[in-house]
Amino acid sequence: MTGQRIFMTGASGYIGSVVAQQAIQQGYNVCALSRTERSDEKIRNLGATPVRGGLQSYAVLLEQSAQADIVFHLADAWAGNFGKMEYDEVVRIDVGAVDAIGEGLKGTSKPLVITSGTLVVAAHPDGLETDEESAISEKPLNDRIKSEQHALGLCSQGINVSAIRLPPWVYGHGGSGVRLFMAMFTDMKEVFYVDQGSAPTSVVHVDDAAQLYLLAAKKAQPGDIFNAVSSNTVTARELATAIAHTACLPLQPLSFDEATSRVGEFMASFLSVENRASGKKARETLGWEPRGPTVMNDIKNGSYSKR
Known part of the structure; x- marks a missing residue:
């Protein structure tokens, strides 16, 4: 101690x-x-x-x-x-x-x-x-x-x-950005990703x-x-797909301009920016050793699941 x-x-x-x-x-x-x-x-x-x-x-x-x-x-x-x-x-x-x-x-x-x-x-x-x-x-x-x-x-x-x-x-324990986006998409009654949703992003x-x-x-x-x-290999589309699955919402792509008109430029940029740190x-x-569940598993089957 x-x-x-x-x-x-x-x-x-x-x-x-x-x-x-x-x-x-x-x-x-x-x-x-x-x-x-x-x-x-x-x-x-x-x-x-x-x-x-x-x-x-x-x-x-x-x-x-x-x-x-x-x-x-x-x-x-x-x-x-x-x-x-x-x-x-x-x-x-x-x-x-x-x-x-x-x-x-x-x-x-x-x-x-x-x-x-x-x-x-x-x-x-x-x-x-x-x-x-x-x-x-x-x-x-x-x-x-x-x-x-x-x-x-x-x-x-x-x-x-x-x-x-x-x-x-940053994810886990049912909170942070994942929870905020799930609430936002629930209000919108659908989940979207920007353009092809192919940009990889970083998570912990x-x-x-x-x-x-x-x-x-x-x-x-x-x-x-x-x-x-x-991890820095999960894509925006994969995250959106997992959120849609967990929230039981439809999923669709939006262009950057369409996303901006729906949620503003900052949020549209955040959802489409590439970040492979x-x-x-x-x-x-x-000697850092990350041991938490993967973000995809946590969204689908872990702390964000409605089960």
């Missing part, structure tokens, strides 16, 4: 709650930022201690980080504000929060593990895998790379900052993603970036 103290943002969220659970199981004491009484209750139920504040509660972030041995930053200002907030504002809020956390950790060499996404990288022109050194996308879905780069820049202040790049599809089970955060806290070097990807570095450097 470690007895070390972890301070977390985003612990009441889908991925953060699993990180908190696994950390507590490993003997860490977890304190977690919480904006509401509802989040307080969820955090307590995990076995963690809620600390009242938000991403702009800079004094709280500084104080809690200074008292921690490890900090995990998973909160995203866009959560709950999708379509209501410009992404420039999301970046501004994130930068301010990370700077406050950094003030508490400055000169300590303590681990700060932050959250990014594999979609910051451009697809390989020949359809090959990409890795953490691949070129950044010139036309990203959003400007998340700015938050990642800013956080990694704090390494110069004597902080061991590393980044976990989550894939477009939430339990495996959470494991990687804890491994990074123990083993990552300053400036390290890791793709939390267990490799998780090899995390496996080889940190």
Whole structure:
């Protein structure tokens, strides 16, 4: 049992709650930022201690980080504000929060593990895998790379900052994007994929993603970036087909323009973008061993099944 103290943002969220659970199981004491009484209750139920504040509660972030041995930053200002907030504002809020956390950790060499996404990288022109050194996308879905780069820049202040790049599809326990899309398609009374639906995408089970955060806290070097990807071969059409099967809905293709008119350009782009990120570095450097069920099996027969 470690007895070390972890301070977390985003612990009441889908991925953060699993990180908190696994950390507590490993003997860490977890304190977690919480904006509401509802989040307080969820955090307590995990076995963690809620600390009242938000991403702009800079004094709280500084104080809690200074008292921690490890900090995990998973909160995203866009959560709950999708379509209501410009992404420039999301970046501004994130930068301010990370700077406050950094003030508490400055000169300590303590681990700060932050959250990014594999979609910051451009697809390989020949359809090959990409890795953490691949070129950044010139036309990203959003400007998340700015938050990642800013956080990694704090390494110069004597902080061991590393980044976990989550894939477009984090799944498991009946939640995350799969559940959101199932609800959206149910409201639409049909499932669609964009164009041919042939673009491969990257996925990871939430339990495996959470494991990687804890491994990074123990083993990552300053400036390290890791793709939390267990598989990168499933296609958009295969995912749509599995969702249609589970939700008992008809399936049809839509052109990009048709999809945009139905769900907006961001969502149409998300459902059609190619992302073949490799998780090899995390496996080889940190000893990460993804063990969760495949996304197709989980949708058809696992946590998303109506059985």
